[in-house]
Amino acid sequence: MNRFSLRLRFGVLALSLVAALSGCGKTTPKPPTDERLNKGHDQPTIARLTLTPGTLKEGKTFSPEMDPDDVELDGTPQTIEMDERSGQIKYTEGAGYVRRFSVESTTKSPRRVYLLHISYKNAAGHVMDGQLTSDEQINRHQHFFKQVMGYKNDANKSPIFASHQGKMSYNYAYCDRITRTKSDGEKYIDPNPIGLSGFLTFVKPTKDAEPNEVTMLITLGHFFNTKFFPAGTKSIRPFDSTTLPGADGDINMTVHFDVTTH
Numbered sequence: 001m002n003r004f005s006l007r008l009r010f011g012v013l014a015l016s017l018v019a020a021l022s023g024c025g026k027t028t029p030k031p032p033t034d035e036r037l038n039k040g041h042d043q044p045t046i047a048r049l050t051l052t053p054g055t056l057k058e059g060k061t062f063s064p065e066m067d068p069d070d071v072e073l074d075g076t077p078q079t080i081e082m083d084e085r086s087g088q089i090k091y092t093e094g095a096g097y098v099r100r101f102s103v104e105s106t107t108k109s110p111r112r113v114y115l116l117h118i119s120y121k122n123a124a125g126h127v128m129d130g131q132l133t134s135d136e137q138i139n140r141h142q143h144f145f146k147q148v149m150g151y152k153n154d155a156n157k158s159p160i161f162a163s164h165q166g167k168m169s170y171n172y173a174y175c176d177r178i179t180r181t182k183s184d185g186e187k188y189i190d191p192n193p194i195g196l197s198g199f200l201t202f203v204k205p206t207k208d209a210e211p212n213e214v215t216m217l218i219t220l221g222h223f224f225n226t227k228f229f230p231a232g233t234k235s236i237r238p239f240d241s242t243t244l245p246g247a248d249g250d251i252n253m254t255v256h257f258d259v260t261t262h
Contacts, residue, residue, distance in 0.1 A: 039222055041131040042122035044251045045084050049118050049218075051101050052077040054199075056111040062201050066173050071113055071199065078102065082253060085123055100256040105169075105202040107210060107261045114200045115175075118143065118218075120251075129196060132220075133178050141220060141250075142227045143195025145172045145239050148215040148254070159217060165240060166206040169214045169259070172239040173199045193236050195220075202259055214257040219243055220250040 053075025056062060060070040078101050081092035091099050104112050122128045132141050147162040147169060162168045174193035181187050204210040221227070221243045229237055243249050 039248075039250070041134075041137055042126075042128050044120035044128065044220060045123045046081065046121035046125065047084075047118065047251065047253055048079065048081045048120075049116065049253070049255065050077050050079045051103070051200075052115045052117070053103075054113050054115055055109075056113055062113060062171060062173065062199070064173050066175065066199065068115075068175050068177060068197075071115065073115060080255065084251075100258055102258045103200075103202050103260070105204065105210060105259050105261045107204055112201065114202075115197065116200055117197050118195065120220075132196070133180075133192075133194065138178070138190075138192050138194060139226050139228065140223045141194050142223070142236060143198075143239075144219045144221055144237075144241050144243065145170075145195075145200075146217045146219070146242065147240070148217050161217075161242070162205075162240065165238070167208065168203075168240065169205055169211055170200050170202045170216075170257075174236075174239065175199055195239075198239075202257070204261075210259075210261045212259050212261060214259055216255045216257065218253045218255060221247050222250045223247040 052073050054071040054073040057070055057072055060066070077096070078098050079092075079096055080098055080101065083090045083092065091097070103114060106112060120128050120132070131137060146159075147167075148159045149162055149167075150160045152158040152160060165171070174195055174197075176190075176192060176194050176197050178190045178192060178194075178196075179187055180190045202214070224246055225231065227236060227247075228234055237244075
């Protein structure tokens with residue numbers, strides 16, 4: 001009886017040891033996270049766009065490499081705020097708020113530029129810009145600013161975009177300057193181009209008449225790996241790019257500009 005009990009205990013111990021060794025040698029893989037279902041940040045639901053007029057300083061030119069210090073802000077800001085919580089766009093009304101931006105082209109004011117600042121809130125009404133600029137998310141996000149030239153005659157009335165920048169009525173420069181904190185607590189300024197801040201200038205398109213109204217589709221692109229292209233570099237896609245495979249649009253916003261040309 002004792003010998004049987006001893007053999008039974010030895011058998012149980014051996015099985016436990018095999019199970020333990022099997023567990024050490026093979027890890028059950030976790031199911032991959034589908035960022036299309038869980039992007040790691042809240043959904044932007046309320047968008048606030050502020051456009052502030054400015055003038056290029058003497059000796060400065062508008063370019064993708066321009067710095068915020070190249071511009072003297074000298075005008076009254078205009079703000080558009082769009083709320084999509086109801087499933088339809090609702091504009092905030094009141095002093096300082098507009099539904100369309102009014103701008104001057106370089107034909108009228110050659111050194112005129114505009115600072116466009118974008119800020120988001122989630123469905124609860126909490127500011128969420130910090131989520132987009134976190135260590136995990138900042139290299140996955142970039143705004144794109146595409147000019148809508150018309151709409152297709154299809155069921156979705158899909159937009160037709162300007163075919164290249166020479167056909168566009170504006171130029172854009174990313175000018176983000178994000179305050180970040182190192183592991184030791186030291187703060188520094190990160191110029192990572194995301195498009196929460198940038199400069200616009202309205203120009204006459206090549207070989208086309210200068211329009212008095214410009215429609216822009218602003219897309220916040222979420223890349224599921226990195227926005228930098230090629231990967232491993234610090235190069236980004238042009239501001240008028242279309243969101244590509246391997247990315248998704250967190251939010252799309254149609255913004256109208258009334259342009260004074262003379």
